Amino acid sequence: MGIAATIRAPAEGLFFQGKKSVEPILKTENLWKLYRAGKVDVPALRGVNFEVQPGESVAVMGPSGCGKSSLLYVIGGLAQASRGKVLVDGNDLTSLSDAARTKLRRHKIGFVFQRFNLLPTLTAKGNIAIAQFIHGDGFDPHRFEVVTQMLGLAGRLHHKPSELSGGEQQRVAIARAIINEPKILLADEPTGNLDSKNSEVVLQMLRQLNKDLGQTIVMITHNPEATTYFDRVVHMRDGIIVDGVPAD
Amino acid sequence: MMGELIVRNLLHRPLRTLIGVMAVAVEVALVVLIVGLTSGLLTETAKRIEGIGADIMLQPPAASIFLGFSGSPMPIKIGGKLAELKYVQAVAPALLQFNSTGGVDVVYGIDRDSFRTVSGGFVFLEGHDMEGPDDLLVDDWAAKAKHIKVGDTYNLLNHDWHVAAIIEHGKGARLFVPLATLQDLVGARDKASIFLIKCTRPEHTEDVMDQIRHDLPGYTVRPLKDFLSLMTSTNIPGLQTFINAMIALAISIGLLVIFLTMYTTVIERTRDIGVLKSLGADQSFIVRALLTESAALCVFGILAGVGLSYAVRAAFLAGFPTLSILITPGWILRAAGIALAGAIFGASYPAWMASRKDAVEALSYD
Numbered sequence: 179m180g181i182a183a184t185i186r187a188p189a190e191g192l193f194f195q196g197k198k199s200v201e202p203i204l205k206t207e208n209l210w211k212l213y214r215a216g217k218v219d220v221p222a223l224r225g226v227n228f229e230v231q232p233g234e235s236v237a238v239m240g241p242s243g244c245g246k247s248s249l250l251y252v253i254g255g256l257a258q259a260s261r262g263k264v265l266v267d268g269n270d271l272t273s274l275s276d277a278a279r280t281k282l283r284r285h286k287i288g289f290v291f292q293r294f295n296l297l298p299t300l301t302a303k304g305n306i307a308i309a310q311f312i313h314g315d316g317f318d319p320h321r322f323e324v325v326t327q328m329l330g331l332a333g334r335l336h337h338k339p340s341e342l343s344g345g346e347q348q349r350v351a352i353a354r355a356i357i358n359e360p361k362i363l364l365a366d367e368p369t370g371n372l373d374s375k376n377s378e379v380v381l382q383m384l385r386q387l388n389k390d391l392g393q394t395i396v397m398i399t400h401n402p403e404a405t406t407y408f409d410r411v412v413h414m415r416d417g418i419i420v421d422g423v424p425a426d
Numbered sequence: 427m428m429g430e431l432i433v434r435n436l437l438h439r440p441l442r443t444l445i446g447v448m449a450v451a452v453e454v455a456l457v458v459l460i461v462g463l464t465s466g467l468l469t470e471t472a473k474r475i476e477g478i479g480a481d482i483m484l485q486p487p488a489a490s491i492f493l494g495f496s497g498s499p500m501p502i503k504i505g506g507k508l509a510e511l512k513y514v515q516a517v518a519p520a521l522l523q524f525n526s527t528g529g530v531d532v533v534y535g536i537d538r539d540s541f542r543t544v545s546g547g548f549v550f551l552e553g554h555d556m557e558g559p560d561d562l563l564v565d566d567w568a569a570k571a572k573h574i575k576v577g578d579t580y581n582l583l584n585h586d587w588h589v590a591a592i593i594e595h596g597k598g599a600r601l602f603v604p605l606a607t608l609q610d611l612v613g614a615r616d617k618a619s620i621f622l623i624k625c626t627r628p629e630h631t632e633d634v635m636d637q638i639r640h641d642l643p644g645y646t647v648r649p650l651k652d653f654l655s656l657m658t659s660t661n662i663p664g665l666q667t668f669i670n671a672m673i674a675l676a677i678s679i680g681l682l683v684i685f686l687t688m689y690t691t692v693i694e695r696t697r698d699i700g701v702l703k704s705l706g707a708d709q710s711f712i713v714r715a716l717l718t719e720s721a722a723l724c725v726f727g728i729l730a731g732v733g734l735s736y737a738v739r740a741a742f743l744a745g746f747p748t749l750s751i752l753i754t755p756g757w758i759l760r761a762a763g764i765a766l767a768g769a770i771f772g773a774s775y776p777a778w779m780a781s782r783k784d785a786v787e788a789l790s791y792d
């Protein structure tokens with residue numbers, strides 16, 4: 179039996195003036211994730227209850243191995259939950275097939291990773307455009323221009339990842355993640371491979387996305403300073419959420 | 427976008443791409459050249475035999491269409507009987523001798539006058555017709571290949587011949603000697619390997635053949651106009667099997683190299699596959715991307731293979747002018763189809779493997 183912990187709802191009017199919604203965009207109910215190690219099932223998530231409102235930005239903190247990344251992969255539909263429910267924009271991921279989860283991910287989720295994970299053979303432009311291509315609506319030049327301008331990438335679009343700095347690569351990754359206007363942006367330690375200056379730039383951009391465009395963001399981080407850019411901080415330990423407090 | 431992804435992926439590892447392209451090129455060239463060489467030799471031989479100008483060829487019972495390999499020769503007096511048949515205008519005996527010294531040749535021992543009557547005579551490019559017992563006529567292709575000139579002494583079948591003329595190619599053999607001399611030389615006095623028969627009119631060919639079948643039961647009678655259709659690989663025992671084996675070998679080379687190329691590609695791009703999945707790419711997208719990449723690589727290989735085929739043919743013909751390699755659009759298309767099917771098949775397992783990769787594991791792959 180897992181230990182479930184429900185995060186404390188943010189105080190009304192404190193964080194989400196004008197954004198309050200009756201339905202959370204993301205909700206987990208008694209979420210379990212077990213990994214098989216030899217003949218033993220190792221729990222990574224042990225009954226997580228978690229909600230994110232539309233337009234909210236949430237930072238998830240916790241020590242290594244506490245299940246942060248597993249939570250991100252399960253709510254992003256990259257990994258299947260072992261038990262419980264994951265509701266993304268009203269769709270229960272646990273009841274969906276792999277193909278259906280892929281489709282939902284394509285249309286509703288954007289990922290940003292610690293190691294940038296850009297395709298090395300494509301230019302910055304290609305890395306962003308391929309997300310539009312996979313999305314299926316084709317290349318939207320207007321949206322592309324708005325996003326790349328906002329992230330300060332206009333002059334770097336024809337460079338390959340190997341020709342870009344870490345900060346630039348991460349901005350390309352963010353552009354790729356938001357180019358299709360996902361419902362939720364999931365960021366897995368996006369500043370983990372960046373120096374403090376570039377970390378600040380990336381965090382400011384994420385906050386700008388949240389504040390200006392109302393982009394819902396869930397970010398995993400080790401860095402307590404990074405959480406100050408977010409509406410709410412959730413702490414995890416041993417596969418459960420131990421609290422959920424508004425950020426300072 | 428898919429096109430850009432594929433082109434950039436192919437350019438990302440140029441050496442690996444080059445090896446894949448070359449493997450397909452070798453596959454295509456092998457198929458085109460093996461088929462081209464066999465069909466070229468058969469067609470060229472058949473055309474030369476048709477080019478003699480006779481209407482009918484008579485051979486001993488169970489004789490091969492490969493004339494040089496025919497068994498025991500026939501008595502020359504058969505020629506007299508043939509000449510008496512209705513609608514027969516002329517009969518020319520010829521003794522054929524296989525020679526493998528200084529190249530592979532079939533030497534025709536001919537009676538100058540009767541051969542001229544049946545064939546309409548040679549076109550002399552240099553020199554004159556046979557006059558002495560040791561005179562040798564050489565066609566222009568053989569003269570070029572063997573560097574023979576009029577007036578030279580040329581050793582053939584352990585006998586020194588006087589090169590009397592260079593003649594235009596296309597009259598059965600490349601080397602002609604007097605019938606009597608060749609009969610003495612090979613111990614076949616008053617024998618002939620074939621009889622070439624000219625009918626009074628071409629439409630009498632069937633009538634004459636029927637008479638021959640009646641008078642000489644068991645002998646092989648062939649109309650020369652059908653020789654081209656007879657000279658196919660399926661009519662030569664074992665040849666089609668050899669061609670099929672060579673094609674299978676060529677396909678195996680292409681398939682294995684494509685498999686290895688795409689397999690290493692998939693392993694190298696494990697993380698990229700995870701990224702594509704995180705972006706929402708489904709299994710069919712991953713499979714399509716890899717199969718298209720394999721097909722693109724194959725198309726470059728096909729183009730290189732066609733070029734390689736023509737280059738090898740040019741090199742062969744420069745070294746061996748008597749060779750005939752027939753490169754046909756039909757077989758280029760077939761070889762391309764075989765290579766493309768092999769490339770898709772060879773890439774199928776790696777593509778399937780990639781599409782089944784766990785996204786989370788793929789993203790954490792180093």
